[in-house]
Amino acid sequence: MIEVSRLTKAYGAFYAVNDVSFQVGKGEVVGFLGPNGAGKSTTLRILAGFLGMTSGQVRIGGHDIVEASFEARQQLGYMPEAAPLYTEMRVREYLQFRAELKGVAGRDRRARVEQAMAEARVDDVAETLILNLSKGYRQRVGLADALVARPPILILDEPTAGLDPNQIREVRDLIKGLGERHTILLSTHILPEVEATCGRAVVIARGRIAGEGTLEELRSKRRSSRARLALRPARGEHEAVEALLRGVDGVKSCKGEAHEGLWRGEITWDKKVDDPELALEELVRRLVEQGHGVREATPSKASLDEVFAQLTTEPQREGEPAEGGAP
Amino acid sequence: MRGFWPVYKRELFSMFVTPLAWIIIVVFLVIQGMHFSLLLGHFARQPEVVADHGPVQAFFGGTIFLYLPLLILCPGLTMRAFAEERRSGTIEALLTAPISTTGLVLAKWLAAVTTYVAMWAPTALYMAVIRKTGELDWNVVATGYLGILGVGCSYLALGVLMSAMTRSQLIALVLGMLVTVGLFVMGIGEMVLDDGWARDFCSYVSVWSQMDDFSKGIVDSRRLAFDLTMTTVPLFATVRVVDSWRWGLWNFSTSMRC
Numbered sequence: 314m315i316e317v318s319r320l321t322k323a324y325g326a327f328y329a330v331n332d333v334s335f336q337v338g339k340g341e342v343v344g345f346l347g348p349n350g351a352g353k354s355t356t357l358r359i360l361a362g363f364l365g366m367t368s369g370q371v372r373i374g375g376h377d378i379v380e381a382s383f384e385a386r387q388q389l390g391y392m393p394e395a396a397p398l399y400t401e402m403r404v405r406e407y408l409q410f411r412a413e414l415k416g417v418a419g420r421d422r423r424a425r426v427e428q429a430m431a432e433a434r435v436d437d438v439a440e441t442l443i444l445n446l447s448k449g450y451r452q453r454v455g456l457a458d459a460l461v462a463r464p465p466i467l468i469l470d471e472p473t474a475g476l477d478p479n480q481i482r483e484v485r486d487l488i489k490g491l492g493e494r495h496t497i498l499l500s501t502h503i504l505p506e507v508e509a510t511c512g513r514a515v516v517i518a519r520g521r522i523a524g525e526g527t528l529e530e531l532r533s534k535r536r537s538s539r540a541r542l543a544l545r546p547a548r549g550e551h552e553a554v555e556a557l558l559r560g561v562d563g564v565k566s567c568k569g570e571a572h573e574g575l576w577r578g579e580i581t582w583d584k585k586v587d588d589p590e591l592a593l594e595e596l597v598r599r600l601v602e603q604g605h606g607v608r609e610a611t612p613s614k615a616s617l618d619e620v621f622a623q624l625t626t627e628p629q630r631e632g633e634p635a636e637g638g639a640p
Numbered sequence: 641m642r643g644f645w646p647v648y649k650r651e652l653f654s655m656f657v658t659p660l661a662w663i664i665i666v667v668f669l670v671i672q673g674m675h676f677s678l679l680l681g682h683f684a685r686q687p688e689v690v691a692d693h694g695p696v697q698a699f700f701g702g703t704i705f706l707y708l709p710l711l712i713l714c715p716g717l718t719m720r721a722f723a724e725e726r727r728s729g730t731i732e733a734l735l736t737a738p739i740s741t742t743g744l745v746l747a748k749w750l751a752a753v754t755t756y757v758a759m760w761a762p763t764a765l766y767m768a769v770i771r772k773t774g775e776l777d778w779n780v781v782a783t784g785y786l787g788i789l790g791v792g793c794s795y796l797a798l799g800v801l802m803s804a805m806t807r808s809q810l811i812a813l814v815l816g817m818l819v820t821v822g823l824f825v826m827g828i829g830e831m832v833l834d835d836g837w838a839r840d841f842c843s844y845v846s847v848w849s850q851m852d853d854f855s856k857g858i859v860d861s862r863r864l865a866f867d868l869t870m871t872t873v874p875l876f877a878t879v880r881v882v883d884s885w886r887w888g889l890w891n892f893s894t895s896m897r898c
């Protein structure tokens with residue numbers, strides 16, 4: 314439903330979004346995850362047709378956003394960051410205006426507005442001036458606005474930013490419910506948000522895609538940079554085991570201690586090891602060949618937090634063009 | 641033109657629910673009320689009213705009191721059009737809706753024109769007062785208002801364009817006043833310059849001589865053509881400016897990279 318290919322946005326020599334490609338399939342709820350200033354809002358604004366891109370191509374529901382901007386915008390319910398609203402209007406008035414603006418036919422309008430208000434749980438403030446609404450309510454009015462024309466695709470920029478924990482939970486539940494009928498792309502800079510609402514995440518850092526996949530995939534990508542071992546050294550020679558581990562190609566470091574005939578410890582794989590799980594398998598085979606008993610060999614999982622930290626702070630890999638390297 | 645109606649209605653709503661429109665209308669009516677009673681006093685003291693130079697003619701452009709409020713109040717009616725949307729960020733929701741830029745710009749302009757017409761409507765009472773006391777040439781009244789409408793359309797179009805140039809309504813107001821006052825001052829050139837192309841030009845752009853014609857019941861098509869140009873060109877430019885935000889064409893450093 315959303316296809317982004319080689320999207321770039323430059324402000325002068327600064328690349329706010331740099332060669333970003335990803336896709337969101339029908340019915341998916343995808344988190345667009347990245348620290349502040351990573352380029353999330355810039356990307357979403359381009360997708361929504363508010364900002365022009367420097368280069369690249371974006372299709373929304375099959376419509377190119379430059380060539381068929383109108384059709385693309387029709388597929389879309391967009392909630393800008395911080396949900397700016399006309400504060401002099403009442404909630405129902407505002408949503409009726411938005412529904413009409415988005416081309417909802419007059420006879421359906423009232424029903425659609427009521428439904429969107431119910432879905433976003435703002436029906437209790439229908440007659441309140443937006444000026445007098447709390448941040449949480451304004452955010453949900455923005456959500457109701459995105460929903461009111463029943464677009465197949467929702468793009469939400471930080472839908473829970475600035476809310477208190479209760480409101481955050483409410484909005485997340487709401488998004489989960491919406492995910493059953495909409496394709497959703499939502500941005501966030503906090504990881505639990507993705508865990509709570511999304512099936513998949515696209516991680517962006519400094520304008521570039523830093524990782525992509527289901528949460529499980531993201532986790533497993535970094536899963537085996539370390540492995541936990543419990544060994545029963547042959548003839549009780551702990552030093553031999555440690556020497557063997559250190560000698561294995563790809564093992565960066567190894568630390569552990571012996572206790573009642575067992576050696577427990579952890580090894581860390583070098584970055585150049587392509588498939589740490591395969592390497593661990595190989596390592597176990599060698600340990601067994603040498604006559605050591607293997608009680609446990611577990612690739613340790615990095616927590617999502619660790620993954621996120623790694624993805625977003627890691628320096629650029631070699632071979633990629635440097636930032637600002639325009640022709 | 642999609643999006644015209646909802647934006648037009650909302651624009652009027654916002655103009656009248658926030659007191660901006662009311663303030664402008666009240667200020668305008670106070671000034672015009674004083675203007676009118678001054679004129680009445682003046683003509684009451686004159687023994688004989690010369691044809692073509694009655695209170696109606698004087699009201700429609702005989703004195704500075706017609707122009708001064710227009711030069712300031714017209715930019716006031718349009719200062720918020722785009723500047724406030726951009727300051728508050730609501731422009732983002734507006735431009736990501738499936739609407740046409742032309743419809744959007746026309747809606748904002750026409751809402752201002754509608755308010756402008758509402759602002760003038762009570763002055764029809766003055767005509768009724770004159771009619772009670774003497775002769776009233778309805779033809780002159782009609783052309784007088786036509787001239788007023790023409791001036792308003794062009795000033796408001798210029799004001800909408802100025803509002804699209806900045807995020808601050810105050811700056812939009814000042815820019816709009818600079819343009820309208822500039823045009824007005826150019827028109828004064830007609831009175832001070834010697835014959836020649838410069839004087840002809842000044843006469844052409846002069847709101848003063850435009851209203852002079854209209855208040856005599858003369859409808860000069862060149863005057864109408866001028867107003868039409870001064871309306872369509874700024875509106876067209878506004879559409880270009882708004883589209884350039886969307887496509888980032890305004891940012892030359894990025895567009896050159898494509």
Ligand SMILES: Nc1ncnc2c1ncn2[C@@H]1O[C@H](COP(=O)(O)OP(=O)(O)O)[C@@H](O)[C@H]1O
Binds near residue numbers: 327347352353355
């Ligand atoms: N109009 C602009 N001109 C220059 N730089 C900008 C502009 N808008 C955003 N940026 C920069 O682009 C980067 C990405 O911003 P943004 O997309 O808002 O990040 P995020 O939403 O991920 O926090 C930031 O470093 C920001 O300073």
Ligand SMILES: [Mg+2]
Binds near residue numbers: 353354355394471
């Ligand atoms: Mg942001």
